[in-house]
Amino acid sequence: xxxxxxxxxxxxxxxxxxxxxxxxxxxxxxxxxxxxxxxxxxxxxxxxxxxxxxxxxxxxxxxxxxxxxxxxxxxxxxxxxxxxxxxxxxxxxxxxxxxxxxxxxxxxxxxxxxxxxxxxxxxxxxxxxxxxxxxxxxxxxxxxxxxxxxxxxxxxxxxxxxxxxxxxxxxxxxxxxxxxxxxxxxxxxxxxxxxxxxxxxxxxxxxxxxxxxxxxx
Ligand code: DGP
Numbered sequence: 001x002x003x004x005x006x007x008x009x010x011x012x013x014x015x016x017x018x019x020x021x022x023x024x025x026x027x028x029x030x031x032x033x034x035x036x037x038x039x040x041x042x043x044x045x046x047x048x049x050x051x052x053x054x055x056x057x058x059x060x061x062x063x064x065x066x067x068x069x070x071x072x073x074x075x076x077x078x079x080x081x082x083x084x085x086x087x088x089x090x091x092x093x094x095x096x097x098x099x100x101x102x103x104x105x106x107x108x109x110x111x112x113x114x115x116x117x118x119x120x121x122x123x124x125x126x127x128x129x130x131x132x133x134x135x136x137x138x139x140x141x142x143x144x145x146x147x148x149x150x151x152x153x154x155x156x157x158x159x160x161x162x163x164x165x166x167x168x169x170x171x172x173x174x175x176x177x178x179x180x181x182x183x184x185x186x187x188x189x190x191x192x193x194x195x196x197x198x199x200x201x202x203x204x205x206x207x208x209x210x211x212x213x214x215x216x217x
Pocket of ligand 1: 071
């Protein structure tokens with residue numbers, strides 16, 4: 001059977017080291033000769049991404065439902081690209097994905113199920129790695145930045161919802177692994193590699209969908 005590329009998602013709180021670790025992971029995969037593409041969500045380069053960017057920088061205000069749907073639309077914009085890459089044998093790493101969508105919007109008080117709905121049936125990752133760090137430790141790493149959600153109490157609530165998501169999707173067969181991101185950078189890199197390496201040579205079987213049982217036809 002021809003193998004397709006693996007779909008790896010890295011999630012975590014702000015300042016958990018996601019961007020550093022996704023870059024390191026890409027370098028490790030490329031060093032192992034694996035064709036790899038790194039996609040970062042939100043993708044601020046598209047028209048929708050620019051609206052999100054302006055919202056995050058507090059240059060514009062949007063209703064919570066509207067910004068939630070824009071974040072989801074931003075993922076759907078790239079869904080077919082992700083599928084094509086995987087099918088062509090490229091491993092795809094996503095820095096954030098639908099799980100951030102639920103965690104951040106539900107933290108603002110929107111109902112969990114409502115937040116999940118627009119992302120139902122996006123391509124499902126073969127592995128989701130959650131970089132676990134306490135909001136205190138994240139803050140101690142030089143403080144949060146200027147953007148809208150970078151406050152300690154928001155990050156605490158986001159972390160709690162990520163745990164709920166992890167339990168839910170693990171029960172639906174998506175592999176969700178928490179990695180201790182409070183360790184030194186090299187250790188976190190090594191831990192991530194240990195989980196990704198077995199998938200690096202490709203994955204058998206079709207690309208799965210997120211929350212398939214939530215669709216009624
Ligand atoms: P980043 O570029 O990874 O720092 O993400 C920017 C901010 O946007 C960060 O605070 C997390 C938040 N975020 C990322 N994805 C989503 C999403 O789908 N929905 C919401 N509401 N927030 C998100």
